[in-house]
Amino acid sequence: MADTPKITAYEHYDMPSSLRPGTQRRDWMDDTREKFAYRCLPLTIANSHGWEVIGDTTFRAVWNGKPEPSGVQFDIKTQGQIMPSSHFGDGIITFTMPYLFRTDENIGLWVSGAPNQVKHGIQPLTGLVETDWSPMNFTMNWKITQPHVPVAFKAGEPVCFFFPLDRTLVDRIEPVIRPLSDNPELAAKNAEWSKSRANFLKQIKVEGSAESQMGWQKDYHKGRFPPEADKATNHYSKIKAKAFKRPE
Known part of the structure; x- marks a missing residue:
């Protein structure tokens, strides 16, 4: 180790x-x-x-x-x-x-x-x-x-x-620029998220809607998209640095 x-x-x-x-x-x-x-x-x-x-x-x-x-x-x-x-x-x-x-x-x-x-x-x-x-x-x-x-x-x-x-x-690091279409799976997920986001922003303005009661989308905060997907294994929702300590 x-x-x-x-x-x-x-x-x-x-x-x-x-x-x-x-x-x-x-x-x-x-x-x-x-x-x-x-x-x-x-x-x-x-x-x-x-x-x-x-x-x-x-x-x-x-x-x-x-x-x-x-x-x-x-x-x-x-x-x-x-x-x-x-x-x-x-x-x-x-x-x-x-x-x-x-x-x-x-x-x-x-x-x-x-x-x-x-x-x-x-x-x-x-x-x-x-x-x-x-x-x-x-x-x-x-x-x-x-x-x-x-x-x-x-x-x-x-x-x-x-x-x-x-x-x-x-x-x-080797920086590279590519069209999003080069990664069809990622492009499809991005399009799905964009559609979901646009719908959420529309529905949040509707009084009594599920979106208005939710208040905000938590996909990134929860480390997953779509909401039913498994949580990313390398996602951090908080980080806590250790305190400096003096040797005993």
């Missing part, structure tokens, strides 16, 4: 753990009508597909639009150990990670902001870090999108999100 893949987070200094598995919940998804955003399984899977680094500093920042690092001014409300800085300039806020991560050979970490986490006035920058060999720290960076508009972070919210990725995969 192959060895279990591992990620090790080496601490630079003693601190309360700021690592946690990603969560499905998002405030804006909670606020959607009848929480309909949670019906999109790809969204909720992505939200929890990795780990978060939780910030412990509450602050506001404003960028004056100039390229120098001094162009970002910080108003620190409560100070923690993961502090923001303006290192690169151009309205970029930098968080130095308190961990040095190590992964298995050819496995890197995809590093960005928490998926589908919307923040006003600022955008997470994304990187793929070669954590299988590098002894160097990486930083998490966010780009302020508009000068003179304050942005804010609160202690307890994620400042970074990461998940492992085989960094050789893109080089090895």
Whole structure:
């Protein structure tokens, strides 16, 4: 049996753990009508597909639009150990990670902001870090999108999100384009689903119909189509990353 893949987070200094598995919940998804955003399984899977680094500093920042690092001014409300800085300039806020991560050979970490986490006035920058060999720290960076508009972070919210990725995969994959008609079985299933979807969208508007009582189609969520088909053996309706643990 192959060895279990591992990620090790080496601490630079003693601190309360700021690592946690990603969560499905998002405030804006909670606020959607009848929480309909949670019906999109790809969204909720992505939200929890990795780990978060939780910030412990509450602050506001404003960028004056100039390229120098001094162009970002910080108003620190409560100070923690993961502090923001303006290192690169151009309205970029930098968080130095308190961990040095190590992964298995050819496995890197995809590093960005928490998926589908919307923040006003600022955008997470994304990187793929070669954590299988590098002894160097990486930083998490966010780009302020508009000068003179304050942005804010609160202690307890994620400042970074990461998940492992085989960094050789893109080089090895052979991308191909073919007409759907080349796969008659798949084309027939797609046509059947399209017809079913169009009928569902029509009938859901009819008061008292079975579709209106159902509220939404659950074919993808259940991992099968048509509804009476067997469930796909490789379907995930939820994912739960394990928590980082200290050795006993």
